[in-house]
Amino acid sequence: MSNQSESPNPTSSSNKITLKTSDNEVFEVEEAVAMKFCTVKQYFDDENNNNVTSGTSTTLIPLPNVESHPLAILITYCKKHLEIKANNADNKKEMEIDMEHYEREFLKNVMPQELTELILAANYLNFKEALDFFCRAVASAIQNKSVEYVRKFFGLESDFKPGEEEKLREEFAWSFEGVDED
């Protein structure tokens, strides 16, 4: 949408940073966005420290552990995050409401397995807000569900020997009562 044109970000000052994913796609993002990814920021800081004169040249930052698909989603999320923050700079409560609304909408377009990719990418990029948000999303999806449901959700197989699982279930019997229907 008209994100960029409507909310000029004062910190960006049209400085662009180029990111290259593991599947060789190149993303050009505003500095403000890239700086939310602590891994990128760290890389950037190190580069600057090593080579002070290269300030103006465009650095290409390789992200060998991130694929283009989750990165694209993370960039969108990050932009929106910054925008909401800028729009409600003086009202924290409003900001939280807007953010919650956006996050709810955001999740409508995300599949469980994508969520894991996103968590992996956010974790690698060290993008804390997104990581927290995705962890919360996973938690809320498996809250009060049966073990079978959670296994299916994660695509997990039980690797217990026969009898082991039963023993555990007996030991923690109180936590298995009254779960939601799958």
Place this chain on the structure above:
Amino acid sequence: MASKLPNNGEKLLLTDDTERRDLQFSHKVGLSTSIRQEDIISELPTDVLSSILSYLTLRDAVKTRVLSHRWTRICASRLSLIFDRRNIVPFLSYPCMDYKHIFVGAVNQFLQFYEGTRVVSFQLRFCLGMDCANNIDQWISFANKMGAENTTICGWECLGPTGRYKREEMYVFGSELLSQATEFKLNCLRLRACKLGPNLPRYLRILELAEVPLVLSEVQTICSCCFSLLGLFLINCKLPFKLRISAPLLHLRTLIIDGCRGFEEIELSAVNLCRYEYYSTLWANHALLLVPKLEEVYFQVSHEQSAHYIFHQLAEDLPNLRMLHVVTIVNWVSIPKSIVIFSKVETLELYFGRRMEFDVLKMTAILRAFPLLQKFYLQTRCSIDFEQGRELDPNDHVHEHLKEVHLAGFYGTSSQIKFAIYLLKNTPALKRLVIDPKEKCGLVDSYRQVPRRERKNRSWNEGERERVCEQCKSSPKMYRLSFNVFEF
């Protein structure tokens, strides 16, 4: 990996409440075609998995141990450990007391595997009595070792009167616990439906006791043990006949007594006390002996006695008072003929929760007792004047310092309008006059935000606002006031 967004309309939702959560994946997981049967979660590093666990209830977090071998070793660390019904045994019916063995077992099991290194707050809310004291003590000292600064122990969490412990069966805080050598760094302690032992943690800054029966010696324990105490809250407690808070060295700044019973006298000596709130339908004789710094007082007035105290004695007892907040939920009967002058009060708030049985115009007599008043908040609930057609007593008193006036619950009766005009005329420094038909919270935050919630709020009837506005403007003074003084 998949690089296209699937568009089969499946949805994720982030919710906190249990009701809505079913919507999301419920149909999805069953459809094996829409879920890839590969282990997607195992790619995640352990600290991310434990971060996910930290958002689950304790019960769900424990349950994940059965997923696979890897999960048995993952443990979420939490900054707040909350042991309550919802977190541990949400499926149990009431009264909780019948299931305490399950609850206690579950908490013990959780703690056995708990690997967190730091806890900021610890909360226990379940119907547990003295019979579980050993376990409770262990949990508290566990949390203490983890550095918990805030601890809440609620010995009763049922709905309704069922399953309450008798006084002698209640958990006694700190009876065994504090006799041990361990140091308690506890900052803030909240106890509900427990009893106090002979000792309290020494470095407590906030102590909140709700439904805790207190006898004389226990109040003395509080005063003598907790020499760093800043705030003491007594909520719905049974207090000794004479409540004596007296320890001149006490750092106590805030004292709140709300809904307590069993006492008839209150004696206060606390050199640093700044704020005192008293809400009760029972009146107690107040002896404010040594409270030189007490500047803010909130009183609930329930009968003539308490009104008499406020208007005849309080100003003498507290010469440094700056803020007075009075709320009444009974029909306030009269305004005394003479009121002792409150020589330093700058803010006055008066709430009439019921009809007042005197005319609002008599309020001018109260205002005269506050020569330095800067802010005045009045809430009434009178749709008709108590004395119809009453005129203002001739009086040319000028309220020199009054800058801000709020008249809430304003119905625009003849007396109310006369009162508003009086204020406009006799307050040369007035910067703001707010006239509001709604009843709402006041200027300052009190412990008991009165009224607690905004009531089904009245708003102006058609034409009423204009009428009130016109009538007020008919006062010649209005023309001299800038328009923004007047807010509706």
